[in-house]
Amino acid sequence: MIKWNQKDLLGLENLSAEQIELILSTAESFKEVSTRGIKKVPALRGKTVVNLFYEPSTRTRVSFEIAAKRLSADVINIATETSSVKKGETLIDTGLSIQALKADVIVVRHNASGAAAMLARHVDISVVNAGDGWHEHPTQALLDIFTLKQKLGSIKGLNVSIVGDIAHSRVARSNIWGLTKLGAKVTVCAPELLIPSEIEKMGVSVTYNIANALEKADAVNVLRMQFERDAGTAFPRQLEYFKNFAVTEERLKKAKKGIIVMHPGPINRGIEISSAVADGTNSVILEQVTNGIAIRMAVLFLISQARRV
Amino acid sequence: MRNKIREIMDKQSIENALKRIAHEILEHNASSSELAVVGIRTRGEYLAHRLVSIIEKLKGAKLPLGLLDITLYRDDLMIADSQPVVHETKIGFDVSSKHIILVDDVLYTGRTIRAALDAFIDFGRPQSIQLAVLVDRGHRELPIRADYVGKNIPTSQQETVVVTLHEIDKKDQVCVQDKKDML
Numbered sequence: 001m002i003k004w005n006q007k008d009l010l011g012l013e014n015l016s017a018e019q020i021e022l023i024l025s026t027a028e029s030f031k032e033v034s035t036r037g038i039k040k041v042p043a044l045r046g047k048t049v050v051n052l053f054y055e056p057s058t059r060t061r062v063s064f065e066i067a068a069k070r071l072s073a074d075v076i077n078i079a080t081e082t083s084s085v086k087k088g089e090t091l092i093d094t095g096l097s098i099q100a101l102k103a104d105v106i107v108v109r110h111n112a113s114g115a116a117a118m119l120a121r122h123v124d125i126s127v128v129n130a131g132d133g134w135h136e137h138p139t140q141a142l143l144d145i146f147t148l149k150q151k152l153g154s155i156k157g158l159n160v161s162i163v164g165d166i167a168h169s170r171v172a173r174s175n176i177w178g179l180t181k182l183g184a185k186v187t188v189c190a191p192e193l194l195i196p197s198e199i200e201k202m203g204v205s206v207t208y209n210i211a212n213a214l215e216k217a218d219a220v221n222v223l224r225m226q227f228e229r230d231a232g233t234a235f236p237r238q239l240e241y242f243k244n245f246a247v248t249e250e251r252l253k254k255a256k257k258g259i260i261v262m263h264p265g266p267i268n269r270g271i272e273i274s275s276a277v278a279d280g281t282n283s284v285i286l287e288q289v290t291n292g293i294a295i296r297m298a299v300l301f302l303i304s305q306a307r308r309v
Numbered sequence: 310m311r312n313k314i315r316e317i318m319d320k321q322s323i324e325n326a327l328k329r330i331a332h333e334i335l336e337h338n339a340s341s342s343e344l345a346v347v348g349i350r351t352r353g354e355y356l357a358h359r360l361v362s363i364i365e366k367l368k369g370a371k372l373p374l375g376l377l378d379i380t381l382y383r384d385d386l387m388i389a390d391s392q393p394v395v396h397e398t399k400i401g402f403d404v405s406s407k408h409i410i411l412v413d414d415v416l417y418t419g420r421t422i423r424a425a426l427d428a429f430i431d432f433g434r435p436q437s438i439q440l441a442v443l444v445d446r447g448h449r450e451l452p453i454r455a456d457y458v459g460k461n462i463p464t465s466q467q468e469t470v471v472v473t474l475h476e477i478d479k480k481d482q483v484c485v486q487d488k489k490d491m492l
Contacts, residue, residue: 003392029378029395038431043381071381298395301381305392 004302008120008127011136012177026298044073048103051077054110064107067296092122099123126303141174143292156183161213163189164223171264189213219260248274313490318483326459331363345407347375352414355476375400382424404433414472416442419453
């Protein structure tokens with residue numbers, strides 16, 4: 001098996017299929033820890049993980065915090081709203097200060113694409129990208145792929161459709177990199193204005209028709225409409241989006257039997273997905289949340305190991 | 310010239326050793342019905358499987374079997390030269406009130422067993438933990454000893470003990486060789 005040799009996890013674009021598989025198989029071993037009576041192993045005892053989030057988050061931040069704690073690391077959360085960032089401190093200065101405090105890992109979420117990579121260039125400690133602008137959200141894609149793999153056995157040859165605000169979605173980008181590297185066929189589906197030009201160069205097919213996107217898919221990943229970015233200007237009426245693109249029970253009837261429905265959360269019920277589908281038998285949305293812990297444990301473990309190989 | 314690789318145990322002597330250990334386990338725990346076997350991955354896993362099936366033939370009852378991966382409990386995790394691979398731990402039974410037979414291939418410094426004890430205690434409070442090993446090669450660095458030993462092999466620290474099992478190595482054998490002769 002290959003060795004992990006990177007101090008950071010910044011995205012899936014620069015990882016090989018083997019490196020992605022290593023994270024997935026390590027996560028498989030870590031899944032068991034969360035089923036124990038005592039949900040803790042001493043692997044990262046004495047290490048300090050800092051969550052530095054410049055954007056709101058429930059799932060991702062809590063998931064990283066739980067993952068780190070189940071590995072016995074100490075976790076510090078910095079909410080930028082109540083920190084020196086408000087006084088004008090730059091990301092790099094904040095990062096250098098965290099390094100000077102002898103932390104070992106910074107988990108960073110930032111609204112600027114490339115923020116995590118820039119931070120990683122300026123500090124010697126590990127950096128994990130928990131979402132940078134429209135660019136990448138690698139651990140989300142890894143947990144999506146992990147969930148698919150657990151459900152369907154292998155990624156190779158699967159048809160996976162990603163539906164929703166592709167243009168503003170770092171989840172979509174990371175999923176496309178990861179899935180195509182592992183041999184899946186990816187189709188993206190959205191209103192025209194929410195599909196970036198030249199997305200085909202990433203090796204995906206494009207459709208503007210939800211029925212087409214669902215027809216052959218083994219799995220569909222439904223993305224949230226990001227009205228806080230500027231999906232609102234591209235698509236003014238939520239109801240209109242629901243009518244034309246939402247994943248509903250009616251539409252699933254014409255899809256492959258047993259199609260897997262994923263959503264990275266948070267869900268906008270009645271906008272991109274109907275409640276009946278979100279809570280239905282095809283949905284693995286809550287399993288994704290559970291799997292996120294194993295993936296983040298694997299990532300924190302591997303990058304901490306890598307520093308000396 | 311002395312042979313660089315010395316065979317210490319062959320297929321038959323490994324089988325005999327495991328049979329003897331199985332008898333000793335049953336004798337020692339005669340009054341207890343609450344026995345379970347736990348193998349330390351990787352090779353302890355296969356030895357544990359073999360012990361369970363030998364005991365099944367002797368006693369007619371199949372003991373619960375667990376698998377323990379101790380990677381995350383190693384005391385050299387952050388300083389080891391090679392990157393360890395994490396495997397899944399599978400303890401599918403309630404460990405409290407049980408007498409646990411912990412199984413490994415080679416007992417050397419005792420550090421693996423220390424890690425295994427820590428890992429195991431996280432699953433609950435067994436009545437007792439007993440240790441069975443195929444080979445005890447000496448050179449303990451911690452106050453740990455085995456309850457059941459297949460063979461005591463005096464070694465020097467310049468030597469290494471290589472256990473191969475047919476389940477993963479295609480051959481049952483225990484050899485001693487000089488570390489400097491290894492690739």
